[in-house]
Amino acid sequence: MYKLLIADDEALEREGLELMIRHLIPDTFEFLHAGNGRKAIELAEEHRPDMIFMDIKMPGIQGLEAVRQIREKLPAAQIVMITAHDYFAYAKEGLLLGVRDYLLKPARREEVAEVLRKLMAVIEEERRRRNEQLELQEKLAHLLPLAENELTLMLMLEHVQDLEPEQLAGLLELHFSKGYAMVLSFPRHGETGWETFRQSKREIYEAVKQFAKTGLGCLAGPLAGHQLALFIPLPPGRTGYSQRVSSLDWGERLRTYAGERFGLPLGIGIGSIREGWDGLSRSYREAVRVCADHQHSFGVHHYDDMIQSSGQTAVSLDEEKKLLTALLQRSKQEAAQRFSLLYDSFEQGGEQPLSAVRGEVTGLLLFLARGVHSTAGAELLASLNAAEDPRSLRLSAESWLERLIDGLEEEQEHHRSHVHQRALLYISQKYKEDISMEQTAEYVNLSPHYFSKLFRQHEGDTFIDYVTRLRINEAKRLISEDQLNLKEICYEVGYKDPNYFSRVFKKAAGMTPSEFRQQQEKPGPC
Structure with a gap:
């Protein structure tokens, strides 16, 4: 009709x-x-x-x-x-x-x-035409989640498919030039919250995914075991450092959301900002690696913080680079197992001559040495060349693998100490100004959260307490010199309000600046 x-x-x-x-x-x-x-x-x-x-x-x-x-x-x-x-x-x-x-x-x-x-x-x-359009929209509504899953799986597993990532991105109307990955790690068997997660896995997944997609405009992958991968575009005009801080903030929001709504702990690893689809895959591997490094810690951790504090470098996932990853993670058992498998493949059941095995293992160890920034190349070559039989060659190679791991542990501690020393130098130069923890963290290229944790580990004090101690010690020195009045000293050590300076001084020294000056002026015993 x-x-x-x-x-x-x-x-x-x-x-x-x-x-x-x-x-x-x-x-x-x-x-x-x-x-x-x-x-x-x-x-x-x-x-x-x-x-x-x-x-x-x-x-x-x-x-x-x-x-x-x-x-x-x-x-x-x-x-x-x-x-x-x-x-x-x-x-x-x-x-x-x-x-x-x-x-x-x-x-x-x-x-x-x-x-x-x-x-x-x-x-x-x-x-x-309208019916065809509605049918197409309905089919597309069912197809888009599949396309999103397919694209995220390509990024996660590096599968080569008939479709290119650009085709799937076009279907999803995505324009990724730069971005990063975030991996959410839910409780596993035996961890607190595992039973809650197991019973309501689908509801938790959909709720957390929707919360993330609404706030971050991201791609969300399928739930792979106990982990959910997010691929997040870099907003226009954002610098890498500011985005790192923002991503950590978003990680905390996701943790809070999961905790408040479901009572679940959530561990989050964040990869660095990368260009292109290959870059996003690499960022995903970094995020997974961060989760693995902090598998017993339900917190938010950024790959760049780990790199900056330890001097590590990013790696790919072919067999040799998997070994390098284990090495960089100081996983002696895994590194030894992977090295043993590669070494066995070099020997081919004892069929390869010693010279051929020596060449293969030397190349591998030099690659690992470069990967961990070791300068022992010449010594390594001399040691392997001195081996006269298969057994001594293998023992020498395994010894060098252990030395590379030990060297990394020493380098990590040294690098953390170096970063901390740079921070202390910066604070010593700026504490008389309006300095903040965020400014100092940015100066040493760490996120505020990670810097605060590292600073307290080394100093045993919070950043504010450390700066306050510097200022009060300097104020005591200037009062003892008796060249400036108390108001001038207040401004000289970085405070803008004399009343506030007096309260801070009294809390730290047990007396006001005036009382401290009077004490300094008392004549000593004859």
């Missing part, structure tokens, strides 16, 4: 036209009648007719004005103008407004039938 609105100020014209159409095409139309332009507009808005036969000349709102208003609300309505010969110019204007056709009064049966057939064909074609 089609809805047909007939608008004409003459009732006989409306009724005659309806009878003609009922006779021409029976049981096809539901009719609406309007005696003026205003009524036509009201009926059109209320009943949304498929077709409208509109007389141009009516009292009140004229037909063309009614057409204009109806077209604004019902752009798909098929409108036919009815006019006498005297108003033919108006009919042409109606065509410019999107009127489908026109009929001259008195309309002949053949003309009315022809116009109706054209209108019904147009409406059916539009309905067909």
Whole structure:
């Protein structure tokens, strides 16, 4: 059935036209009648007719004005103008407004039938296209999550598929030039919260994923065991450092959300910002590695913090680089196992000559030495070349693997100490100014959270307590010299408010600056 609105100020014209159409095409139309332009507009808005036969000349709102208003609300309505010969110019204007056709009064049966057939064909074609569009949208709604899963799995597992990442990204309307990965690690078997996670895994996954996607505009992968991977685009105008701080903040938000809604602990690893799809895969590996390094700590950890504090370097995941990864992680057992498997492949069951095995193992150890920034290349070569049989060669190679791991542990501690020393030097230069922990963390290229933790480990004090101690010690020295008044000393050591300076001094020294000065002025015993 089609809805047909007939608008004409003459009732006989409306009724005659309806009878003609009922006779021409029976049981096809539901009719609406309007005696003026205003009524036509009201009926059109209320009943949304498929077709409208509109007389141009009516009292009140004229037909063309009614057409204009109806077209604004019902752009798909098929409108036919009815006019006498005297108003033919108006009919042409109606065509410019999107009127489908026109009929001259008195309309002949053949003309009315022809116009109706054209209108019904147009409406059916539009309905067909609309149905196809809705079907396509429905299919796309089911396809997009699959495409997102496929793309994230390609990034996580580095599979080569028939589809390229760009094709899937185009389907998802994504434009990744730079971004980073975040891995959320839920409780595993035996950990606190495991039973809650196991029983409500689907609900937890959907809720956390939606929270992350809403806030970060990210790609979310499927739940792989107990981990969820997010791939997050770098917002325009963000620097790498500010984004690192922001990503750590978002990690804490996700942890808070999981804790408050489900009572779950959540460990989060964050990779560094990388370009392109290969870069995102590498960032994902970094995030997984951070989770592995802190598998017993439900906190938020950033790969760049780990690199800056330990001097490590990023690696790929082929067999040799997997060994290098184990080495960089100080995993002696895994490194030994991977090294043993590679060494066995070099020997090929004892079929390879000693010289060939020596060449392979030397190349591997030199690669590992470069990867951990060892300068022992010449010594390594001399040691391996001195081995005269397969057993001594293997023992020498295994010894060098242990030495590389031991050297990394020493380097890590040295590097952390170096970063800390740089921070202390910066503080010593700036503590008389308006210095903050965030400024110092940025100076040594660590996130504020990680810097605060590292600083307290080395100093046993918080950053604020350390700066306060420096300022108060300097204030004591200046008071003892008796060259400046107390107000000048207050400004000299980095405080802007003498009253606040006095309170801080008293808390640290057990007396006010004035009392300390009086104490310094007392003559000593004869």
